[in-house]
Amino acid sequence: MVRATFLLAFALFCSVSAPNPGFRTEITQKGLDYVRQIGIPILEEKLKSIDIPKVTGEADSPIGTVSYYAENLVGSHLVIPSSALTVVPNVGLEIAAKEISMLVTGKWHYRRNGWPHIEGTGTFDVTVSDVSLSIIVIVGADASGQPNVSSKSCEFNIGHMSIDFHGTGSWFYNLFSNVISNDVKGVIEKSVCNLATKEISVEANAALSTLPIVEKVSSFSEINFELISAPVFNESYLQTFHKGEFLYVPHPVQVPYQPTSLPPASPSSRMMTIWLTDYIANSAGFVYQDANVLHLNVTQNMLPSNLPIQLNTSSFKYFLPTLYEKYPNLPMQLFVNATAPPYLNISKSSVNLTFPGEVTVFVADNGIIINTFTLGIIMHGTVHIALRQNGTKEIIYGNATYLKSDITLLHSNIGHIDVTKLESAVNALCLLVAVPYLNVKYGAPGIQIPSIDGASFVDPVITQGQDYVRIDTDIHYDSSLKKSGFVQLKSSEESPLDI
CATH class of the missing domain: 3.15.10.10 (Bactericidal permeability-increasing protein; domain 1)
Known part of the structure; x- marks a missing residue:
């Protein structure tokens, strides 16, 4: 009966009662x-x-x-x-x-x-x-x-x-x-x-026992899918509860928030329902912020050649006249750094992403890198959540679309700066560089939904609710399909970006 338990095992792993699970399934x-x-x-x-x-x-x-x-x-x-x-x-x-x-x-x-x-x-x-x-x-x-x-x-x-x-x-x-x-x-x-x-x-x-309780996501992060309570056996379904939480491997720290409550199970015409809370993504944001990897050094070779704004003080002559006057026609670099974990909020109508950070602007003058000013920035975007298959694995991933940024001046070494004039330039750089980088690096790889060998989704349907994504799907089992174990999903090279 090893293969006979495939869907049960799939359901168990696709399952806690912490007080609330980050991940829940019904079969x-x-x-x-x-x-x-x-x-x-x-x-x-x-x-x-x-x-x-x-x-x-x-x-x-x-x-x-x-x-x-x-x-x-x-x-x-x-x-x-x-x-x-x-x-x-x-x-x-x-x-x-x-x-x-x-x-x-x-x-x-x-x-x-x-x-x-x-x-x-x-x-x-x-x-x-x-x-x-x-x-x-x-x-x-x-x-x-x-x-x-x-x-x-x-x-x-x-x-x-x-x-x-x-x-x-x-x-x-x-x-x-x-x-x-x-x-x-x-x-x-x-x-x-x-x-x-x-x-x-x-x-x-x-x-x-072959199902991974913990799946490696990167060299420093992993996601925990352990059961946190015994399954619930209702008249019409089997319900399981899982932790669904990212962990920072070198120095595990408790995420400072908890999953919100999921709605009660509702009727489905499919074989399985899988619930993923935004706690999963937000615990990932906390881990990646704790690991100090949410930063990007933007240089000229990362920008599209047809972009009207280039990383040269001449391109910012109108937006930053004091910068141009002090450092005319010199190359620039931007250091974008998260100041707090990015935050994902899922609702019935949308998935919104907030990314707080700083942008420090540098000028290169005869090999000397000069710190000119620093902006506070809060990027806002929407996220499209989707599924794809990678061999026999089911991957849930996101793709962000940039909306706008709120910017403030935090520090200046070149005098007064009118940040309202910078809004269009910042929006262009976020739209064409920062958000595509985040999509390639963190959104596209997604996370693997655990399953046993040979089980795959059939015609899955994704719906959204307050703080969760729900997947209703049928399952196909092919005993001839065997996985070689968890394969780490890798993003493309960080730079240059092909935009």
């Missing part, structure tokens, strides 16, 4: 039906080759008490024509099947206990039909947040069973076949349950 009955569609044939195949333990006992017969045993029992030709996978509210999942049939073959032997020791041996065939199966599975997490499953109960109830003996003295065996049948029936029921629960508890957990 619907349609999704569970797909798990059943994929998993039952695998279970059926596993149970076709079941080895059943030796049966021994004693029975009264017309010739006295006899000892008997049945060995080399092998189950075959198991068929499961009807099955279901459903949620048991507040408990877990139930794998149920009915009208199961199977054949069992084996060897028999009997021996009279008293003298004379009459004995016989031969083979037998067992036909089992009208069988029902019920397995209750509990889904949880270990101390590290790794998802796991265990079997709470198993019932394999044989409705009808007939046994035919062949060989020397088989007519005699048939005289007390009811006694033997009950023993064989019991051991078949126990053996099938043992194999089924082992397949779930051992094989499924082996598959779940």
